[in-house]
Amino acid sequence: MQRYFLKNDQFVDKTVRITESDAHHIQRVMRMSEGERIICCNENGQAALCEIEMISTDEIQGSIIEWLSEEKEMPVTVTIVSGLPKGDKLELIIQKGTELGATRFIPFIADRSIVKWDEKKGKKKLERWNKIAKEAAEQSHRTIVPAVDSPMTLKQLVAASDCTHKIVAYEEVAKQGESSNLHHVLSNLQPGDSLLVVIGPEGGLTEQEVAFLEEHQFIKCGFGPRILRAETAPLYVLSAISYQTELMG
Incomplete structure (x- = not known):
């Protein structure tokens, strides 16, 4: 069933009001009709089964049939911090990372980031990244x-990192055979905890960057014996977190 994320003020009593791109998607892409059902989610993470009652040129109105009891989110919140990678790799990280359960994405300007952040073009890029996250969240329910x-x-990242657990992926410790730190952190996660994961760009993190993070209570972790690409490492760790917190129980 098609799912849409709405603002809280689009829910009024037992009705929902859908506008803009979501209304266009329902009408023009999905070609839905009055009487069909959709799922609408509010900003509090609550989902409602709704029936379309009225379709106009720029607005769709629906009635809430029932609020659903869904458990789709991981029991811990995970922030993925990625050194700005080349091309559309960050888009892949956001799309697939959303499917795998990430709660937040923070790109960071690493010493070895080839891409230079352009503030003038940045607003459009940020809008696109958030659009990708929204569409991936809808697709993955x-x-x-x-x-x-x-x-x-x-x-800035260190100043904003108030998570209960903080790790940094560092390929040099992986080369040295370090294999227990990630397991130790994940096995100690409790429901309600938050985890921040820092992953470098294509050229990896410098020794100075890792040392700076260690000074601020980040734990260096190897992600296995193979060296992972900048866009693969976030998906690896999200899969491991999901296995540990959602499937081990």
Whole structure:
């Protein structure tokens, strides 16, 4: 069943009001008719089964049949921090990371980031990234849309990182055979905890960046014996977190 994320003020009593791109999608893409049903999610992570009652040129109105009891989110919140990668790799990270359960994405301007952040073009990029997250959340039947932040510097990131657990993927410790830190962190996660994962760009993180993160209570982790691409590592760790927190129980 098609799912749409709406603002809280689009829910009034037992009705929903759908406008803009979502209304266009229902009418022009899905070609739905009055009487068909959809799922509408509010900003609090609640989902309602709704029936379309009225379709006009620029608005769709529906009635709430029932509020659903859904458990689609991981029991921990996960923030993926990615060193700005080349091309559309960040779009892939956001799309697939949303499907795998990430709660927030923060690009950061790493020493080895080839891409230079352009503030003038940044607003459109940020809008696109958030649109990708929304569409991926709808497709994967999430109850929340992950947030995508504007790129930060490492210092800004540390100042904003108030998670209960913080790790940094570092290929040099992986080469040395480190294999227990990630397991230790994940096995100690409790429902309601938050985890922040820092992953470098294509060239990896510098020793100075990792040392700075260690000074601020980040734990260095190897992600297995193979070296993963910048766009693969976030998906690897999200899969491991999901297995540990959702399937092990």
